[in-house]
Amino acid sequence: MIKPFALQEGDRVAVIAPAGPPDKKQLIQGKRVFEKMGLDVVIGRHVFDVEEDLVAVDQKRLADLHEAFCDPAVRGIFCAGGGFGTARIAPMIDYAKIQRNPKIFWGYSNITYLLNAIQIFSDLVTFHGPMVASDLNDEQRTVGTESSFLPLFTGESLAYDSRKSPLITLAHGTGEGRLVGGNLTLLTNGLGTPYQVNTNGAILLIEDVAEPAFRIDTMLTHLNQAGVFDAVEGVVIGNFQVEPDEYAKIKKVLQDFFVCAPFPVVENFHIGHCQPNFGVPLGVKAKLTASPPRLVIDSGVI
Template sequence: MIKPCALKEGDRVAIIAPAGPPDREKLIEGKRVLEKMGLEVSIGRYVFDGEGDLAALDQKRVADLHEAFCDPSIRGIFCANGGFGSARIAPMIDYAKIQRNPKIFWGYSDITYLLNAIQNFSNLVTFHGPMIASDLHDEQRTVETESSFFELFTKEDLNFDSSKSPLIALAHGTGEGQLVGGNLTLLTNGLGTPFQINTDGNILLIEEVAEPAFRIDAMLTQLKQAGLFDNLEGLVIGTLQVEPDQYPKIKKVLQDLFAEAPFPVVENFPIGHCKPNYGVPLGVQAKLTTSPPRLMIESGVT
């Protein structure tokens, strides 16, 4: 996998909206946070175009993505927010162009589809992390979420243990492999397409928001029946942000599916639709252990 170059103070980065339309005020607040990190920030020309539930027409959203990757002055690309629509543009992307111009690409939620598509066809490490309009505006932002961006300025490896959140092992063991994954709905949507995630010999990360237990059950069952757990090295369960009454039901779903798993399964990582929301690189080597529960991840930048 190709690692993008680390950021440094003074670097220029771009904000694009490959999915839904961002809230202008929240995006501007998030932009200021990036600027406080010492970055020069530009906004894609079509980010505020507005096209119903999409940020802009498919062709315009792809144009912003291509322009950001091909502009040699831009060192990193941050997605404004999720929503839906990323899958629509995945077949329209010039992945060879991205491979020739590797740089940081950062987002989550609906952007999961593009994180995996870019890995599959550009061989580029991507980043599952908090987004500018969704997570960096004044009401949502936390010190921990903001500090997560500093992994892009350093080559230090990442280490998640119970000091960040109480991790719970559902199945024990040790697994090593590339960290892959993202939002559970988007991973399920990708099955049977050219953009399907590759889990063979890898550690899978999943996270979700506002899905009831029966939907979590159905999606995990679909992944299992599609063979995605057959050669898995480990399962990292991020935040499953649901209504309180759904937690015990989801706990039973996870126990039923993974209590006897032949690979380590650890839940409650502060990754995904949560506050704070920690960013992680995808496509790099990782190690998951359960005694104690711990996830070690290689740096995503060089």
């Protein structure tokens, strides 16, 4: 896969909102965090636009995406926040144009649909990580979340073990392959479409937010019956952002579902709708071990 160039101090980055307009105050706070990193931040023309007409909304979101990728001065593209609707614009994206202009594309949650689509059709490494308004605002931001952006400058590989969060092994073994995945709901929604995640020989990352245990069970079963787990090399389970009582039910679902897995499965990574929220590149080589639990990921930039 194509790796984008690393960031340098003084580089220009664009903030866009493919999944919906962010809170303006929170976006400005997140923008200041990027500026403290030495980056020149530009905001997409339509980031705050609100339209009742979905056709107009999609065209504006698409325009910001294309403009950011085609602007030679922009070295990275960061999504403002989550929301809904990215699946609608996926068929309209000019993936050849993105492939000719590779650069960092970063987001998560509903952005998962675009992370996978761009990987599949542009052969570009994408990044699952904290977003400008929803994660870098003054109320939510943590030092750990901010540190997620450092590898974009240094080009270093990432290593995640129990020093970052107490990892729990659900199935033993060692697996190596491309890291793919993202939000479980969006991965399930992509089944049977041209944007379905390719898990053959891959390490699959899953996370979600505010979904009850029965929905997690339903989605995992759907993925399983669609063959998603047939050739995976491992599963990385991120955060599910639910109340403790519901998470206890989700843990039981995960334990029962993966108890006989022939590949390593490790949970409790602070990846997803949580703080800290650690960013990871998707589409690059990763290694997951269960004893001790540890995830090592190649750099996503060159």
